[in-house]
Structure formats: C-alpha cells, structure tokens
Amino acid sequence: MTFEISTELIEKIKLLVQEKNNAELLLHFEDLHFADIAEILDEISLEEATYIVKLLDSEKTSEALMELEEDVRERILNKLSAKEIAEELEEMDTDDAADIISELSEERAQQVISEMEDEEHAENIVELLRYDEDSAGGLMAKELVRVYEDWTVTGCVAEMRKQAENVTRVHSIYVVDAKEKLKGRLSLKDLLTAKRNAHISDIFIPQVDFVTVHTKGEEVARVMQKYDLEAIPVVDEMNRLVGRVTIDDIVDFIKEEAEKDYQMAAGISQDVEADDNVWQLTRARLPWLVLGLFGGLGSVYIMKGFDEALANFPILFFFTPLIAAMAGNVGVQSSAIIVQGLANDNIKGSLLNRLFKEVGLSLINGTALGLLVMLFGFVVGQEQMVSITVAVSMLSVIIVAALIGTFVPIILDKQGIDPAIATGPFITTSNDIFGIFLFFYLAKLILGF
C-alpha cells in the first residue's frame, strides 16, 4: 500500500507545471494523500511547488503544508499572498494554524489574520498564540466536541452532529457545566444506549484526566502515555475547558525529545539533519569539538606536570588513551542510564543507595578489566609493577568516572537544568582530564618516580 514517489512521477509533474496543464495536474493529485503531496512538493523546485499549492484546493494543500519541513514551508509561504495564506489557515485545525502563524514575521502574521474570513477561527488561533509552544496550551487545538450536563440525550446527539463537522476526529466527548467548567466525559457507547430523554448528567463519567494550559509538553506526554490516552482535555486557570491535545501531536513531541537527547549525547547541539548544509552542521558540531580540544589541551598540561615519568616509565604514556577511553566510556554509560531514568521518571531510592550501587558496579567492571590488563602485561612480558599500576589506576578511574557520570546529571536535574547536556562530550571531556590526572598521580604513588 505504501506510496513511493518515482522519478517518473516527479518528471511528469515538472513537465505538466512547465506546460501549465492544470487539468492533467489536478487529475494527478486528485487521489493523493496529503503526506504524499508533501513529499512531492519537497522534491520539486520552489517555483513548481508554489504553482501547485496555488492550483490545488486549500483543503488539500493545507494539510500537505503542515507535513513539510519548516524551512521548505517557509519558502513556499513567502511566495503566497496574505490572502492565500489565510485561505490555507481556514482549512487547518487551530493548533496547526497557530503553528504556521508563529513561523511568520509579526507584520505578516497580522496581515494574514486580518484576511481570515472565519472570525471565530481567527480568534481561536490568536488565543493559542498566547501560550508557550512547549506547554499544553501551545500543543492543544480548540476543536473538540463539548456537551452541557443539562442537555438531554436527543438534544445532545443533534448538537454533536453539528459540532462534529468542525472536528476531524472525535476522540472523546467532554461534559461541561453552564460555566464551561470541565465535569467529565461521555462514552459514545453510553450515549447510543441511553434513553432518549435521559440527561447527560445522569450518564456521564465524572472521572476524566486533564491538564492545564500551563502543563509542560513533557508532562502531557507522560500522562497520555501512562494512561494510554488518545486525547486529553486542557483547562484554564478557572478549570474551564479550553481545548484538547491529541496523541498525534504528542507522538511528534516524544520523537523530537528523544532525538534531541540523542543528539546531545552525540555532541550535536541544535536540531540538525543529515541533509542540512555544511554551515548549519558546523554550527551544531564545532562548539562541542572546541570543548573536546580544551579538554585535550588540559590533559597535555597535566602530563607536563608529570614529565619525570618520561625518564623512568615512558611506557605509562602509551596507556593514556586507554585510561581516557575507559573514563569516557564509563562516564557516558552511567550518565545515559541516569538521563533516561530521569526522563522516564523511574529513578527511585536514596542517593546513598545509588552511590553504593555505582561503586559496586564499578568494582566489578574495574576488577574484570584490571585482570585483563594484568593478563595482557603478562603475555607481552611487561614489567609487573607497570601492569599493577595501570590496573589499579584504571579501577580507580572507572569508579570516579561512574560517580561523575551518575551524579552530575542528578545534580543538574535538581537545579532544573536539562540533565541531557551532561552526556556525550561534556562528560567524556571532564572524565578524560580527571582520569589522566588520577592515573599519573597513582602511578607516582605506586612507582615512586
């Protein structure tokens, strides 16, 4: 069933645009899903894409525009008049329309809104623009099915049919009182089987999960996942029903969050993609490399402080990359586990317990690895004291790295800072420096140079 755009189709469409063969073009796009239209728009030139957006019905293109990458959409919107953009927005759900408006310049946003014919729709969009985009208010749509508790079943069905016209998908029916305060929800099944003159107040379900407009997106995602919800009502400070967040917006949110954490762990700031240009990629990557560079130069400095070792135990310097790698790897492992635990909210127990656990874990890993180092030393006929020095320092480095990797994210989180920044280059670099210092310090103690 999966639609695959072929080079032939793209070529065909490009040709038709060139010939301005509108009839044929409309025929080609007639049965296409908006997600596929978006894919086509992404493959053709800006002029061609703009031509098609202007040609097709707003009903079709509005959804396709939402699917496009932000920068592609921005370029196409730039080619449209305020009136044309307003027509697209009329067809969109309020949450999507608000997202588009917030991408425009203030002046142009004003123009577009004033060109909108549906006053109520425009007002709803303006209301959504007030909220932080990572809050429930910023994620929600105004479209929902709302019934009043004093309605009868018959009246309710008639009203609902009207409201459903504006709602793409009816997830839930929410029940409010005369002051618009959220009272509960109504199951479609109960509504269908209830007596026709029963009142909604007799049949609705008073338990309903909800969030407020200020609830953070992260928390909305957590609640919806925990309770397996497909939509959640959003209330304002007065407990009045003002909108709802649907699971599809949350899926995007969860994915973005996961990708951000992943990129942070890999030392990439900002949201970049493989197909971004060299300059965008450099801006995302270079700062972390500079951090790594300073770390490396710090190590140079530390080793200069131990240069007496060069005379007697030059072989120690062969082991610095090993020590640094171990410190880095252990640190990243520990921090990744903690960052994920914090994100999923499943870190339990006291800090002291966690300390014991990390030390215990490090002792096991460090001892196993230390024995391997001793074995290696034995096989290559290395001075035994050197092997012991490397093994012992590696064990210590592993313990310290695990503790840094564990507690730095926990402390950051307690301070309200995103603990994900403590993964990747940040933790590797600081662990490199600590590790190398500890290695030479212990070597000096043990070997006495």
Place this chain on the structure above:
Amino acid sequence: MTFEISTELIEKIKLLVQEKNNAELLLHFEDLHFADIAEILDEISLEEATYIVKLLDSEKTSEALMELEEDVRERILNKLSAKEIAEELEEMDTDDAADIISELSEERAQQVISEMEDEEHAENIVELLRYDEDSAGGLMAKELVRVYEDWTVTGCVAEMRKQAENVTRVHSIYVVDAKEKLKGRLSLKDLLTAKRNAHISDIFIPQVDFVTVHTKGEEVARVMQKYDLEAIPVVDEMNRLVGRVTIDDIVDFIKEEAEKDYQMAAGISQDVEADDNVWQLTRARLPWLVLGLFGGLGSVYIMKGFDEALANFPILFFFTPLIAAMAGNVGVQSSAIIVQGLANDNIKGSLLNRLFKEVGLSLINGTALGLLVMLFGFVVGQEQMVSITVAVSMLSVIIVAALIGTFVPIILDKQGIDPAIATGPFITTSNDIFGIFLFFYLAKLILGF
C-alpha cells in the same frame, strides 16, 4: 489531576494486606486508574502484590498487569494458578493477552490457554502468537469493528453496536466483502447522516491505508506517523482483514526504538534501567568496556611501534588523549547524524555528494581547531614544528574519523544490519586506534624521527 502515590498510601495498603482487611482494600482501589494500581503493585512486596491481584476484579488487574515491568509481572504471574491467569487474559485485548502468553513457559502457556472459557478469544490469541513480535501481525489486536459492503445502514448500526461491546475504542470502521477482503473504511459521520436503507457499498471510502501481517513494526510506525493514523488495518496474504494496530502500541514501539538507539550510542547493550540490579547492569555494560580495553591496548601496541619518538619528541605523547578524543567525538557526531537520518528515512543524494560534504565539513572544523592548537602552542612557547604536526594530524584525523563515522553506518544499513551499533564505543574505539596511528605516522613524516 496527576495522581502521586504517597508513602502514607503505600504504608496504609501494606497494613491492610497484613490485616487481610479486604473491604477496606477494595474501597481504596475502587476509583484508581489501572496505571496507578500498577505503580502501587510495583512499590509493595511480591506477596502483597499477589494478594491484591487475587483480591481485585480481573477487569481491573488485567490492565494494571499490562502496565508493569516485564520482570515484576513475571514474578506475580508465577504466583497465580493457570486458571487465575486465564481469567486475567479473558479481560485483555487479544494483543496484550498474546504478549503475556509469550512471556510464559511453553508448558504453562498451554495450561493457561486450555483454562480459557471464551473459545474464540483463545483462538484469536493463539493466532497472534504465530507472528514475529516486531511485525504488524505481532503488534495487532483482533478486536475491531468490521462491516460487510452489502449491509444496509440500519443493519450496520445494529451490528456495530454489538461489535463495539468487545472493542475498547472504536478507531475506524472497516468494510470487507463476503470473502473478508478489505475494501475500505466507513466514517462515523457518513454513517450517521446516510439514509437508513442505503447500502454500505454506496457510502464507504475506498481509499484505506493498510499493512500486511508481515510488515515490520518500524515500517508500521513510519506509515502511521506519516499519514497521522490512529489505527491501521492489517491484512493477511490473501488481503483478508485480520486485525488492526493502534497508535498506543506504536508509541511504545517508537519510544523503545529511540531508547535502544540511545543506549547503543552510550555503549549499553540490552534494555536496562537505572533501577536494575548490579548484575544486569554489568552484563549490559561490561562487554562494551572490554571492547574499549582492547582498543586501548591496541593503541599501546601502536605507540610501541613509534617509540623512537620518545627520545626526540616526548611531548607528542602528551597529545595522544587529545587526538583520540577528537577522533572519537567527530566519529560519534557523524555516525549519530547518519543513524538518525537513516531511521527517519531522510538521507538523500548520492554517496559521492555525502563524501564531499563530510570532507568539506571536516576541513572547516579541522582548520578552526588546528588554528586553536597553533595558538595554544604559541602561548605556551611550544616548538613550532610540534604545533604544526599536531594541527595537521588533527585535521587529517578529523577527516578520517568523519568518513568512518559516516560510511560505516551506511554500509551496515545496506547489509541489513542495524546501523545504530556503529555509534558509541564501537566507533570511538576504532577511531581512537586509527587516529593515534595516523598521528604518529604523520609526525614521523613531518618531524622525521
């Protein structure tokens, strides 16, 4: 609205279990959401949890059991008889029930299935067990609303009401022909507004996205996200409608996938959590550390081959952690971007273009970092040839590391291997070795020792 379990509540429940005060316990659990019941079960002892599962209605506990971590659930199920487990399964949707069955030993699974009273439910579960758990067949549930194209609207509504009893949430109504082949879908809105004696064949929508039982979970997730679907029908090899996958299962799937990639990048194999025991964590972490150890020992070996440098340019050895860190960081950045691009299916263009891009990017980053190294050398009064050597080798190392980080995942992906394994320790370790070799090799060329 968010429910938070308090220590008091837990203590209270523990006490009530001890006193066997069933009436009071039932009262406490009456209004709780199953996700919250799961949280409580997770906080109390196994005996207490088993007591509560046996006490409460299967209708309530079956959903709570699904929310538990697999190992906690396994321990509780071990305490239940086959009959008791069968009762829980009767209440579950077929997809959840099949997941539970597949966690049991073969013998016990057989017993449980034979204890089930609802023959049809049992048969459906057995059918689902046939499929790979990462395929659409393994993800789907048998519960759905199906109507035949020759039905009238009136007959359809009556039938649907019957079917809806077994379906927790009606996402879509699927239309099939007499041979059960999927023909399309029906919108609830059209059904409500159609004439009562119209036939379904007159009003259904023939466009419907679907997947087959063998479609991979990853692909199901991609299609559902692309087309913003909340449920997708699943057909068998004969195009017969056999089930549907709902978005909540896909959300879990997307999250698991993202976490798995993240853990791989951090050098953690297997799915572990911060609260797993030391032994589980060691098994997940130690193998990657051993890989790192071999890499480090490989570097020792390489440096031994360049030990003439010790006599004339011992300072070079101070720079090995810097070179290794740069190689590692650049490699992880490149591979993370590619792995994410492959996962999101947005890597376009030829391999040659990608090669040019990575080299260009590395030249920019490497030159900037090289200049910083020169500056550092100048400030600390380092021999200029040494600074030049470090800067030039670092530039080369960055280019090589970026190429390895980019092309190893691409090659793995083409071979059908999960490219995510090429992130983290794997890429860092191999880049460390390549980097250090390249560094000393170039140093030997430039400085001539």
